[in-house]
Amino acid sequence: MDxxxxxxxxxxxxxxxxSLTAVPSSSAQWASAAAAAGLTxxxxxxxxxxxxxxxxSAVVQAAQRYLGVPYTWGGTDAxxxxxxxxxxxxxxxxxxVSLPRTSSxxxxxxRAVASLAEAQPGDLVFFDNSSSRAGIDHVxxxxxxxxxxxxxxxxxxxxxxxxxxxxxxxxxxxxxxxxAASTTTASGSLAGVPYANLFQQAGARYGxxxxxxxxxxxxxxxxxxxxxxxxxxQGLMQFMPxxxxxLGVDPSDPAxxxxxxxxxxxxxxxxxxxxxxxxxxxxAGPGTVARYGGIPxxxxxxxxxxxxxxxxxxxx
Numbered sequence: 001m002d003x004x005x006x007x008x009x010x011x012x013x014x015x016x017x018x019s020l021t022a023v024p025s026s027s028a029q030w031a032s033a034a035a036a037a038g039l040t041x042x043x044x045x046x047x048x049x050x051x052x053x054x055x056x057s058a059v060v061q062a063a064q065r066y067l068g069v070p071y072t073w074g075g076t077d078a079x080x081x082x083x084x085x086x087x088x089x090x091x092x093x094x095x096x097v098s099l100p101r102t103s104s105x106x107x108x109x110x111r112a113v114a115s116l117a118e119a120q121p122g123d124l125v126f127f128d129n130s131s132s133r134a135g136i137d138h139v140x141x142x143x144x145x146x147x148x149x150x151x152x153x154x155x156x157x158x159x160x161x162x163x164x165x166x167x168x169x170x171x172x173x174x175x176x177x178x179x180a181a182s183t184t185t186a187s188g189s190l191a192g193v194p195y196a197n198l199f200q201q202a203g204a205r206y207g208x209x210x211x212x213x214x215x216x217x218x219x220x221x222x223x224x225x226x227x228x229x230x231x232x233x234q235g236l237m238q239f240m241p242x243x244x245x246x247l248g249v250d251p252s253d254p255a256x257x258x259x260x261x262x263x264x265x266x267x268x269x270x271x272x273x274x275x276x277x278x279x280x281x282x283x284a285g286p287g288t289v290a291r292y293g294g295i296p297x298x299x300x301x302x303x304x305x306x307x308x309x310x311x312x313x314x315x316x
Contacts, residue, residue, distance in 0.1 A: 055095075055122060055173045055192070056120050056121040056122035056123075056173060057121065057122075057192075058095055058122075058192075058194045059091060059092070059095065059121065059122035059141060059173070060121050060122060060141070060143050060144075060149070062091045062092075062094045062095055063087070063091045063141045063143070063149040064149065065224075065226070066078055066082065066087060066090070066091070066149075066158045067149070067157075067158055067159060067160070068157050068158060068159075069081060069082055069087075069151070069157060069158045070156075070157050070158075071083065071151045071152060071153055071154055071155070071156045071157060071158070072086075073154060074086070075151075076089065076090065076101075078090070078226075081151075082151045082158060083151055084103055084138050084139050084140065084150055084151045084152070085101060085102050085103040085105075085106055085139055086101075086151070087141075087149075087150070087151045087158055088103075088106060088124060088139050088140075088141060089101060089106070091141060092172065094225050094226070094254070095194060095195065095254075096195055096197065096198050096254050096255060097172065099172070103126060103136050103137060103138055103139040104135055104136045104137070106124060106126075106139055106170070107124075107126045107136040107139070107168055107170060109124075109170060109172055110124070110170040110171045110172035110173075111170065111171055112168070112169065112170060112171075113169035113170065113171050114169075115169075116146070116163060116165075116166065116169065119142050119169050120142070120144075120171065120173075121142060121143050121144045122141065122142065122171075122172070122173050123141075123142040123169055123170065123171050123172075123173075124139055124140070124141060124142070124169070124170045124171075124172065125139065125140050125141075125142050125148055125163055125166040125168075125169050126138065126139050126166055126167055126168040126169070126170065127139070127140075127164075127166055127167050128167045136167065136168065138150070140161075140163065142163065142169070143160065146162060146163050147160050147161065147162060147163060148160070148161060148162075148163045189211065189315045189316065190210060190211065190214055190315055193214050193223075193315070194223040195214075195217070195223065195236070195254055195258060196210075196214070198254060198255055198258045198259075199211075199213040199214045199217070199258060202258045202259050202261070202262035203262060205259070205262065206262040206263055206265075206266045207266060208262045208265050208266050208269075209312060209316065211311075211312045211313075211315035211316045212265070212275065212308070212312045213258060213261060213262055213265070214311070214312070214315055215307075215308045215309070215310075215311035215312035215315065216237060216261060216265070216279070216282065216308055217236050217237055217258070217261075218311050219304060219307045219308045219311065220233075220236070220237055220238035221235070221236050221237070221238055223236065224236065225252065225253075225254045225257070226252070234251040234252065235251030235252050235253075235254075235257045236251075236254050236257045236258065237251065237257040237258060237260065237261040238251075239251040239257065239260065239261075243264070244260065247260040247263060247264060248260070264282065265278055265279075265282065268281045268282060268286065271286065272286075272289060275309070276295065276305055276309065277289055277294065277295065279304065279305045279308050279309070280294075280295040280296060280301050280304075280305055283300070283301045283304040283305070284296050284298060284300075284301045288301075
């Protein structure tokens with residue numbers, strides 16, 4: 001296989017990893033990489049005695065999806081590769097948090113953590129690895145147990161590795177103890193749910209239950225903003241391209257997708273008069289619900305409505 005063919009093959013593998021059907025293999029890859037790195041348990045693994053906050057766990061889970069992506073200097077795209085700060089920026093963007101582009105800029109965000117003993121999963125660990133110039137030039141995402149996920153160097157891939165001795169540790173997220181309290185205050189029963197603040201904001205904006213929006217995202221994509229279904233539905237809220245265009249939505253952008261889903265569900269609820277019929281229309285299409293005069297006799301749609309309403313009730 002020549003060099004170009006090898007690169008194309010690798011890119012194809014990466015694209016496949018980000019499809020909706022590839023989520024189980026991503027979990028398997030995490031388990032394999034974590035075991036090789038000396039971690040135990042799942043992607044929520046922490047250092048001894050450290051409890052993972054919902055937000056910290058979400059950061060680690062978002063980062064694990066990129067395990068195996070090749071290092072590319074200046075890279076900010078999973079399809080072509082990441083550098084260290086490109087990876088960190090993308091992981092936090094997946095959770096709706098905007099970070100600067102470079103590691104030296106990212107080292108000014110959040111607040112300082114005194115030592116590795118006090119670090120929590122999701123914290124950023126920074127390094128000054130260059131003897132030729134002073135300043136931060138590398139960053140990783142702490143996962144607990146003295147390990148981090150990082151894009152190390154040219155010729156390597158995103159992987160779990162030992163932290164070593166960081167020059168600086170910064171916490172972008174709230175502290176674990178404060179996080180639960182603040183998330184409960186900000187997002188009610190959505191505490192610990194990925195994108196909780198975006199669901200709440202969109203729900204308040206359009207008069208749609210934030211719990212319902214979160215339940216749709218969970219059922220549609222498992223909160224995976226990079227998901228692509230076998231039928232071509234895209235993103236966190238699984239919009240078909242035509243529907244996304246009609247709503248002016250970027251399905252790969254969580255904020256845009258959630259906003260569009262809230263608008264769409266509001267319109268469907270007004271059109272059909274109930275949440276259940278709106279969900280059926282979200283799944284099977286408004287024309288199908290209109291044609292049958294109710295929830296269509298499709299096992300998939302009937303199961304979908306039940307799953308979403310059950311999840312929404314649990315968060316209400």
